[in-house]
Amino acid sequence: MSEPLKASNARLKDLRRLSRRSERSERRLFLADGPKAVEAALEAGCVEEVFAVPGAPVPGGVPTTLVDERALAALSDSVSPAGVVALCRYVDVPLADALAGARLVALCADVRDPGNAGTVIRCADAAGADAVVLAGQSVDLYNPKTIRASVGSAFHLPVAVEPTAADAVRAAREAGLTLLAADGAGELGLYDAALAEVLRGPTAWLFGNEAWGLPEELAALADHRVAIPIHGRAESLNLSTAAALCLYESARGRESR
Incomplete structure (x- = not known):
């Protein structure tokens, strides 16, 4: 199994740009943080990829990338990240x-x-x-x-x-x-x-x-x-x-x- 990605990873740095509304709107992508949000996003079928720390429960059937604690914290704006973040497509409707x-x-x-x-x-x-x-x-x-x-x-x-x-x-x-x-x-x-x-x-x-x-x-x-x-x-x-x-x-x- 490959080593978890670190916060300095170029891909993760790119994903952190989604903290800006303009970046989200342009790419129509956002990050859903925590097990409840990730579970609901998976049910909605809008997940592109899941990022999780080693040992966190991860879903099957969707690309999953392991990251270390600091990398996950960089993707989350939560004070206490819950171990999993999903990259999702926009879900709003006309x-x-x-x-x-x-x-x-x-x-x-x-x-x-x-x-x-x-x-x-x-x-x-x-x-x-x-x-x-x-x-x-x-x-x-x-x-x-x-x-x-x-x-x-x-x-x-x-x-x-x-x-x-x-x-x-x-x-x-x-x-x-x-x-x-x-x-x-x-x-x-x-x-x-x-x-x-x-x-x-x-x-x-x-x-x-x-x-x-x-x-x-x-x-x-x-x-x-x-x-x-x-x-x-x-x-x-x-x-x-x-x-x-x-x-x-x-x-x-x-x-x-």
């Missing part, structure tokens, strides 16, 4: 494909934090959503922190990327989805009977930026604005927590049909 036939969609507008974006994808997956859209100036789907925060869910359901948030909203409406804007000043409450009726049909939840929420011009495109009740003294909810509540309320509505 917006029209993501929306076709969808009954529950999470649409993120200008969501900048990769941890939040990845967690929304994970919540959407858990709630049985059909797709996620990262729109406007949202974080890169292939940011290592986004992929890691999704815990494999970025590979489980269709994710579309749309540069213009308003275009994504209009496309969702054209696909037959009712647009619900998560908005603290909404005219409907999350547990209102009127909303329960809306949730029986195809819906897209619109979530805004972590700091300033949805811009007025975008919220105005929604069919309804929905507020999550705050029963205590907290000023607001974290974006991914709010998304989880909204998506699970949709899941509950679908089950009651």
Whole structure:
């Protein structure tokens, strides 16, 4: 068996360039870090090659290269790399494909934090959503922190990327989805009977930026604005927590049909 590659290896140096969004976009390749992400990427069929330290469990049927600990750490942005990294092809789908036939969609507008974006994808997956859209100036789907925060869910359901948030909203409406804007000043409450009726049909939840929420011009495109009740003294909810509540309320509505 050949010796594990070291961090100074030319191939590994080239792969480290994928830490830059521009490089990822140009090559349409990214690195998925950790066993959960690698396992999900393998199931999705998008893995080009796996890099693992000696002794790490490695999959069969895909090219695998052994690397030493320092080399793996250089490929990972994790504080404690988990021993395996996969080189993957992009997995996002065209917006029209993501929306076709969808009954529950999470649409993120200008969501900048990769941890939040990845967690929304994970919540959407858990709630049985059909797709996620990262729109406007949202974080890169292939940011290592986004992929890691999704815990494999970025590979489980269709994710579309749309540069213009308003275009994504209009496309969702054209696909037959009712647009619900998560908005603290909404005219409907999350547990209102009127909303329960809306949730029986195809819906897209619109979530805004972590700091300033949805811009007025975008919220105005929604069919309804929905507020999550705050029963205590907290000023607001974290974006991914709010998304989880909204998506699970949709899941509950679908089950009651």
